[in-house]
Amino acid sequence: GNSVTQMEGPVTLSEEAFLTINCTYTATGYPSLFWYVQYPGEGLQLLLKATKADDKGSNKGFEATYRKETTSFHLEKGSVQVSDSAVYFCALSDLVAGTSYGKLTFGQGTILTVHP
Amino acid sequence: EAQVTQNPRYLITVTGKKLTVTCSQNMNHEYMSWYRQDPGLGLRQIYYSMNVEVTDKGDVPEGYKVSRKEKRNFPLILESPSPNQTSLYFCASSLGDGVGGRSPLHFGNGTRLTVT
Numbered sequence: 001g002n003s004v005t006q007m008e009g010p011v012t013l014s015e016e017a018f019l020t021i022n023c024t025y026t027a028t029g030y031p032s033l034f035w036y037v038q039y040p041g042e043g044l045q046l047l048l049k050a051t052k053a054d055d056k057g058s059n060k061g062f063e064a065t066y067r068k069e070t071t072s073f074h075l076e077k078g079s080v081q082v083s084d085s086a087v088y089f090c091a092l093s094d095l096v097a098g099t100s101y102g103k104l105t106f107g108q109g110t111i112l113t114v115h116p
Numbered sequence: 117e118a119q120v121t122q123n124p125r126y127l128i129t130v131t132g133k134k135l136t137v138t139c140s141q142n143m144n145h146e147y148m149s150w151y152r153q154d155p156g157l158g159l160r161q162i163y164y165s166m167n168v169e170v171t172d173k174g175d176v177p178e179g180y181k182v183s184r185k186e187k188r189n190f191p192l193i194l195e196s197p198s199p200n201q202t203s204l205y206f207c208a209s210s211l212g213d214g215v216g217g218r219s220p221l222h223f224g225n226g227t228r229l230t231v232t
Binding site (some may be wrong): 034036043044089102107108 | 156
């Protein structure tokens, strides 16, 4: 079956530091890939996505590139802010056989804390 | 405002006492789903629904029931809760076309359930 593996957290950084959160996946088909973010006390929100190999998703200064050869979708940001403190989830979506609906498989989440 | 609304936000109950967590969306979404979030395990899908009167099991359906009598509502029912169902629960919805692919999931703010 499909699976998503994220780097172990928590990750603690100082403001303006460079961020990388690693994500690798296993899938039988050609999935779409996502990063969702969860701020304290809230539900998950879509941060960015990529739907095919070599696509780069970007939003709010975050970027991730769909690498089929390494089955990876690492999240990066050049200069983090305190407001980026949250839990980040990598996820993939693969179509359920015989339907036009996708099934999302999530990684375990990485807690990011950014200090001033 | 487009949103997914879950109630209650917090619930403490005892083993065996039936409970219902409500979920409602105002975006006319076809697809709705329930997840549970546990530390180190990420989000796991409990049940999902592709449309009214169409529901199916996710990865961890045991001990849960759902119904989809109206498009906007998708309640989660625990007929006889047990302590291993203590978790953070999220309802989510999507337009449904290639859900998670072309159509991102919109999440509620979660229900924290404790079963003693």
